[in-house]
Amino acid sequence: MTFGIFILFGLLLIGIPIGIAFPLLVIANAETWNIDWAVLPSTTFGAVSSFPLLAIPLFILAGEVMNRGGLIKQLIDVCDRLLGWLRAPMGHVMIAASAMMGAITGSSVATVAAIGGAVGPVMMRRGYPPGYTAALNAASGMLGVLIPPSIPLILYGSIVGVSITQLFLAAILPGILMVIAFMTVHFFMTRRVLASGHEHAHSGNGAKSDDAAKSLPSILFRSAPALMLPVVVLGGIYSGVFTPTEAAAVATMYALFVMLLGRTGRFGDLSDIFSRAALSSAAILVVIAFTSVFNRALVLEQIPQSIAAFAPMVTDSVIVFLLVINVALLLIGMLMETNAATLLMGPLLAPAAASYGIDPVHLGIILVVNIELGLLTPPMAANLFVAARTNDVALIALLRYIGWFIFAALIVVACITFIPALPLWYRYF
Amino acid sequence: ASAETMELRLAHYAAIDSPADQAAQEFARLVEERTDGRIVITLFPNGQLGGVEANARDLARGALDLALLTPGSLAGLDPLLDIHYLPFIATDYEQVDAIFYNPDGVIQKTIRETLAKHDIETLGLYELEFRAVTNSRHPIETPDDLEGLKLRVPSSAAIKGFFEAAGAQTVVMPFPELFTALQQGTVDGQDNGAALTYESQLFETQEYMTTLKHVYAFGTFNASAKLWSELSEEDKQIMLETAQEVGERQIQKNREINDQYLAKLAQAGLEITHPNEQALAAFFEIGQQVWDELTPVYGEARINALREEVARARSN
Amino acid sequence: MEISPALDRCLNINARPFKFERKVYCVEKWICITALAVMLLAISSNVLVRYFNLPFPNFSEWGVVAMAPLTFIGMAMCSYTGTHIVIDILKSAKSHRLRLVARFLIGIASIIFATVYLYYGWNFFYDTLLSGEKLIAMGTPVAIPLFFLPAGMVLVIFHAVLELWCTVIDLAPAIQEK
Ligand code: NA
Ligand code: NA
Numbered sequence: 066m067t068f069g070i071f072i073l074f075g076l077l078l079i080g081i082p083i084g085i086a087f088p089l090l091v092i093a094n095a096e097t098w099n100i101d102w103a104v105l106p107s108t109t110f111g112a113v114s115s116f117p118l119l120a121i122p123l124f125i126l127a128g129e130v131m132n133r134g135g136l137i138k139q140l141i142d143v144c145d146r147l148l149g150w151l152r153a154p155m156g157h158v159m160i161a162a163s164a165m166m167g168a169i170t171g172s173s174v175a176t177v178a179a180i181g182g183a184v185g186p187v188m189m190r191r192g193y194p195p196g197y198t199a200a201l202n203a204a205s206g207m208l209g210v211l212i213p214p215s216i217p218l219i220l221y222g223s224i225v226g227v228s229i230t231q232l233f234l235a236a237i238l239p240g241i242l243m244v245i246a247f248m249t250v251h252f253f254m255t256r257r258v259l260a261s262g263h264e265h266a267h268s269g270n271g272a273k274s275d276d277a278a279k280s281l282p283s284i285l286f287r288s289a290p291a292l293m294l295p296v297v298v299l300g301g302i303y304s305g306v307f308t309p310t311e312a313a314a315v316a317t318m319y320a321l322f323v324m325l326l327g328r329t330g331r332f333g334d335l336s337d338i339f340s341r342a343a344l345s346s347a348a349i350l351v352v353i354a355f356t357s358v359f360n361r362a363l364v365l366e367q368i369p370q371s372i373a374a375f376a377p378m379v380t381d382s383v384i385v386f387l388l389v390i391n392v393a394l395l396l397i398g399m400l401m402e403t404n405a406a407t408l409l410m411g412p413l414l415a416p417a418a419a420s421y422g423i424d425p426v427h428l429g430i431i432l433v434v435n436i437e438l439g440l441l442t443p444p445m446a447a448n449l450f451v452a453a454r455t456n457d458v459a460l461i462a463l464l465r466y467i468g469w470f471i472f473a474a475l476i477v478v479a480c481i482t483f484i485p486a487l488p489l490w491y492r493y494f
Numbered sequence: 495a496s497a498e499t500m501e502l503r504l505a506h507y508a509a510i511d512s513p514a515d516q517a518a519q520e521f522a523r524l525v526e527e528r529t530d531g532r533i534v535i536t537l538f539p540n541g542q543l544g545g546v547e548a549n550a551r552d553l554a555r556g557a558l559d560l561a562l563l564t565p566g567s568l569a570g571l572d573p574l575l576d577i578h579y580l581p582f583i584a585t586d587y588e589q590v591d592a593i594f595y596n597p598d599g600v601i602q603k604t605i606r607e608t609l610a611k612h613d614i615e616t617l618g619l620y621e622l623e624f625r626a627v628t629n630s631r632h633p634i635e636t637p638d639d640l641e642g643l644k645l646r647v648p649s650s651a652a653i654k655g656f657f658e659a660a661g662a663q664t665v666v667m668p669f670p671e672l673f674t675a676l677q678q679g680t681v682d683g684q685d686n687g688a689a690l691t692y693e694s695q696l697f698e699t700q701e702y703m704t705t706l707k708h709v710y711a712f713g714t715f716n717a718s719a720k721l722w723s724e725l726s727e728e729d730k731q732i733m734l735e736t737a738q739e740v741g742e743r744q745i746q747k748n749r750e751i752n753d754q755y756l757a758k759l760a761q762a763g764l765e766i767t768h769p770n771e772q773a774l775a776a777f778f779e780i781g782q783q784v785w786d787e788l789t790p791v792y793g794e795a796r797i798n799a800l801r802e803e804v805a806r807a808r809s810n
Numbered sequence: 811m812e813i814s815p816a817l818d819r820c821l822n823i824n825a826r827p828f829k830f831e832r833k834v835y836c837v838e839k840w841i842c843i844t845a846l847a848v849m850l851l852a853i854s855s856n857v858l859v860r861y862f863n864l865p866f867p868n869f870s871e872w873g874v875v876a877m878a879p880l881t882f883i884g885m886a887m888c889s890y891t892g893t894h895i896v897i898d899i900l901k902s903a904k905s906h907r908l909r910l911v912a913r914f915l916i917g918i919a920s921i922i923f924a925t926v927y928l929y930y931g932w933n934f935f936y937d938t939l940l941s942g943e944k945l946i947a948m949g950t951p952v953a954i955p956l957f958f959l960p961a962g963m964v965l966v967i968f969h970a971v972l973e974l975w976c977t978v979i980d981l982a983p984a985i986q987e988k
Contacts, residue, residue: 076919079912082894084885085923092926099501104557106931106959111548113877114955116668116870119849122880126846223670224540226695230677305679307857308671314853336843343842347884348895354881364542365503412510412540443897450895460898555937570944570952612941644860649946665860666868666947680860 069094077444084351087359098362105358112357113350116310118404120216121353122346123313124170127320128179129342131291133334134324137183139288140165146284153255153264155191156201159184160247163205167212167240168295169316171219171309173403173440174349174451176209177202181455189456191264196462197254203441203452203463204247204470210437211240214302214309217407217436221429225411230303231426235488239430239481246473254469290323348454349447353402356445360405369397369406373413383421387482390414391435398439403447406436423485430488434478441471502535502721505543505552506562509693513751514562514713515539517620517744521715524736529729535560547571554613556720563614564622564713565605569650574608577601577792579652581708581781583804585774587749590710592807595619595745600800604792605714613719618737621745622711623752625653628691628700629683630676633765635704636773637661637780646672646684651791653685653709655784660777676700687711688755689748697762704767705756706777715741831890831972838887838965845876845883852876871947878955882962889920889969910977917974921967928963935960 069090076086088105095102131137144161148154162184166176181202188198210217213233222229256262285292297319298312307315324330330338363369376389397406410432418428440448449467453460481487504522508514515537522535543549543558546567552558554571569576578601584590594601606616627634629643641661647654654664665681675681676699684696685708691697715737722730760766769777789797852873859866888894939953 077897078899079915080896080898081916081919082888082896084894085920088927089919089923092923101557102926103555103930103933104552106927106934107548107551107555107557108544109927110878110934110956110959111544113881114874115877116671116874119853119870119873119877122846122877123849123853126850219674220670223673226673226693228677228695228698229674302678305675306861308675308678308680310671311853311857314850315857317850318854339843339846340839343839343846343880343884344887344891344893346846347842347880348888348893350877350881351885351888352895361543364538367536370542409542416510447895450897453898454893454895551938551943554941555934570946571941572943644863663863 074444082351083444083450084355087356091358091362094362098366100358100362100365104361108358108361109354112405113354117216117220118350118353120310120313121172121175121349122342123317124172124175125178125346125349126339126342127170127313127317128166128175128182129338129345130317130320130324130330131294132179132182133330133338134320134327135329136291136294136320136323137162137166137179139291141183141187142284143288143292146279146281152262153251153259155184155188155264156193156251156255157248159188159198159201160205160208160244160251163202164208164212164240164244165295167208167210168214169298170209171214171216171313173206173209173437174447177206177448177451178345178455180205181452185456192259192261193264194258194462195456195458196464197258197466199449199452199456199458199463200466200470201247201251202456203448203467204250204474206448206452207437207440207474208240208243211236211243211434213237213240214298214312215433216309217403217433218429219309220404220407221411221433224408225415225425225429227425227429229309231491232429234491235426235430236433238487238490239434239477242477242480242487243474246477247470250469250473254466258466290327294319345451345454349451352445352447352450353404356402357405360401360409363401364409369401369409370413372397373410373417376414377417377420383423384483386417386421387423387431390418391431391478391482394432394435395438395442398436398445399442400445401436401439402445403436403440406439407433410436424489427485427488431478431482434474434481438471438474438478441467441474498532500533502533502559503538503543504535504560504562505538505549505558507541507546507549507564508539508562510539512693513689513744513748514620514622516747517740518562520743521736521740524740525733528732528736533729533733550612550614550716553716553718556613556718559718559721561716562620562713563609563716564711565609566650566711567648571612572608573651573791574604576650576652577604577796577800578712579650579709580788580792580800581652581656581784582778583800584710584807585707588810589804589807592810593803594710594712596803599803600796604796609714609716610719615717615719615722617715617717617734618741620713620715620741621748622713623687623689623748624705624707625685625687625709625711626691626703626705626707627683627685628696628703628764630679630699630701631682633702633704633767634706635767635769637776644680644682646675646681648685652784652788655787656708656781657685659780659783672696673699685709688752688759692755692758692762697759697764700764702767703759703764704769706769708777708781827972827975831969834965834968835887835890838883838890841879841883842887845880848876849873849880868947871945871950875945875950875955878958882958883965885962886965886969889966889973910980914974914977917970917977920970921974924963924966924970928960928967931956931959931963 073090140162141158144158148157151157163176163180166180170176185198185202189195213236218232219229222232298316301307301315302309302312372393376393379389380386440446453463504518506518518537522537525533525535546564549561550563550568550571553561565575566579584593593599609616637660643662645657645662645664646667647657647664649666657664667675852869856870935956938956943952
């Protein structure tokens with residue numbers, strides 16, 4: 066397996082698409098791993114023929130419609146008005162807007178694409194290096210999952226049998242902590258990445274200068290359509306009108322109505338909106354579909370299972386156990402696609418964690434945050450790839466900056482792991 | 495291990511350490527023992543290699559060696575496979591044993607032959623449970639209580655047809671979505687048995703349970719036809735006998751713990767209703783409509799034979 | 811939308827196969843747009859049907875079916891537009907020749923990958939067609955979504971072959987220069 070991983074890095078480095086490199090590795094090693102080639106198409110097909118995964122293309126579509134219909138701009142205006150007094154505000158706006166988008170969407174990748182497409186160009190015009198812009202975009206994309214609703218938490222809740230409402234509540238404080246952590250990193254990084262330590266004046270962003278002068282109530286009023294969207298999505302889920310997967314379709318419909326009624330877009334724009342969304346969805350679905358055969362190889366080789374079995378064996382101490390599962394999940398998150406990793410590791414770790422007296426809701430948050438962090442760690446790092454694509458930056462340029470955000474996220478992971486009251490705050494009311 | 499060691503993979507959907515998983519573990523252990531280590535079986539529980547449909551496809555194509563299947567969820571592969579979901583085939587364990595666990599009975603023959611047609615060999619049977627109805631609205635004592643209730647049903651024409659005939663609004667929904675849907679009130683109820691309702695935490699979202707026993711569900715030990723053609727007669731015999739033996743033991747154990755699940759559910763605050771004779775007769779009547787409707791799907795001869803078996807089991 | 815090197819060459823080269831490739835891409839695009847629209851409508855209508863207890867079946871099955879064309883035909887689309895998710899370290903490489911060699915290797919790798927998937931994917935599709943396996947809620951034959959797997963692979967191979975041809979045309983002068 067180790068040798069195989071080296072070949073994989075080799076393939077990836079010459080620029081072979083992720084969705085081709087992973088299955089090629091399996092094709093080449095089928096003999097050693099005792100995998101019948103006939104299983105390739107059925108595994109691939111099974112990986113994407115899944116109802117919960119429908120939410121990914123639909124949330125990407127929602128983001129695309131929100132962008133065209135001006136809803137993303139409304140979110141940004143609100144953030145800008147609230148955070149404009151800070152030094153280097155656009156970076157903070159990127160983080161805050163991602164958090165707001167997180168309250169609408171359940172997918173990290175959809176958040177990266179939607180917010181990166183809107184805030185990225187503004188940041189670069191104001192003097193941020195493209196690599197830094199993309200890194201910040203990729204990191205803040207994690208908020209798409211940390212702030213409820215969240216696809217991986219739904220998957221964890223349904224496979225382990227834990228209340229999804231509780232999981233969503235439990236994700237709120239960790240999500241806010243992550244916002245603070247990223248804003249702190251941005252605060253310290255600006256002196257390095259901005260030539261003068263300050264953003265350029267608001268050149269090239271005409272709308273911005275008008276807005277800055279407007280009063281907060283008038284901006285809130287004008288942005289009401291966008292601010293209502295989280296209410297519709299979360300309200301609909303909590304009142305049982307639709308399931309979290311269906312929320313993606315409802316959000317898209319809402320954004321379409323706002324766009325067509327408000328005449329911010331026309332009916333004729335639809336084919337363009339859909340084709341953009343289809344192209345970004347396809348890119349991500351290809352990765353999910355075809356890396357699934359590598360996931361299967363890992364499972365057949367018993368690698369994640371051994372890691373899960375190893376964790377409770379090494380120690381009697383809860384603290385060491387938690388530490389070990391954190392490391393294990395980070396490793397899994399590096400190699401496996403997020404949703405697949407959640408579905409696999411949840412049932413493997415839940416019984417052991419229960420024997421240590423760890424609450425299943427607490428475990429769910431630890432598991433999902435760790436695996437989500439995998440979205441920032443190559444080779445399987447969807448957020449980085451999508452951020453690089455959205456901001457039109459080479460991955461290398463982005464990698465220079467991402468380390469600090471991963472470091473900050475790790476501190477948050479440590480906090481939520483060892484302070485159970487952070488995720489379980491709602492039990493105290 | 496010598497060069498002749500066969501390393502086989504057994505996949506299933508059931509949770510680790512559930513009765514079905516325990517049976518799979520025992521099967522693997524005994525087969526290895528009885529073949530003196532010639533056959534080593536690795537388990538992949540909890541859907542690690544995909545759901546029941548995916549496992550069945552892989553078995554059929556020879557890409558997987560062994561699996562535990564639930565034929566009731568394979569009606570897409572072949573409409574005959576959920577014949578045992580017809581309402582009220584059996585209403586107690588005595589009838590179940592006479593109808594379901596009779597190797598020459600209509601049910602077993604239909605399932606074995608149909609799976610074999612799709613290159614899946616059936617080695618033995620094990621028990622799931624009698625299905626019940628739970629909901630968050632009100633106790634269900636008579637068919638009238640089902641009127642207007644939003645009920646999640648599995649994708650089976652028989653179960654769906656039964657609840658619709660009784661006046662419920664049925665919603666077909668994948669099992670992984672069910673917990674959230676019940677919790678948020680997207681649907682009011684569902685129709686799994688006590689064990690699954692307890693183990694999948696569905697009871698957290700429900701207030702009332704009726705032990706309707708409208709359907710008895712079982713699972714099967716299966717091998718791919720490809721593997722089967724490669725095994726020696728001796729090893730085939732060992733596998734068949736072991737599956738049979740493990741299945742019987744699982745059925746016995748499963749029945750012992752079934753009452754415990756009902757007790758646990760009651761303890762968790764569910765109000766449990768056992769419908770009376772009169773109500774059962776009314777439910778039974780509705781069930782018969784579904785038999786009539788679905789006769790063309792399963793074939794008249796088969797249905798008539800099954801009706802006879804049911805009548806015989808009842809009169810005993 | 812960012813114009814990729816692959817798209818670029820197809821705009822510049824007017825040979826017949828490349829014109830044809832552009833038409834094929836248009837068809838792929840419309841298949842994916844339709845798939846996305848089907849998903850949106852199927853899932854939204856499902857919410858309405860359940861909420862108002864309308865006498866319609868569960869359309870969400872079509873949403874799941876539409877995942878297959880979006881993924882597999884979408885893959886061909888990504889190959890053509892160069893929007894696959896990659897670790898693009900060589901994109902910034904200085905040497906033109908190095909980049910061409912990488913493109914050549916990627917083309918070969920894509921063809922090997924897609925050929926294996928085409929063969930086994932076709933078998934899988936054909937077996938499902940014979941067994942008549944259906945999805946349960948609406949009875950959609952599983953062969954319908956599965957058809958898009960081999961179909962997508964044929965298109966991936968088609969784009970990869972034209973890409974190889976291009977690379978060879980570009981590479982030959984680059985080698986002679988030295
Ligand atoms: Na979210
Ligand atoms: Na990763």
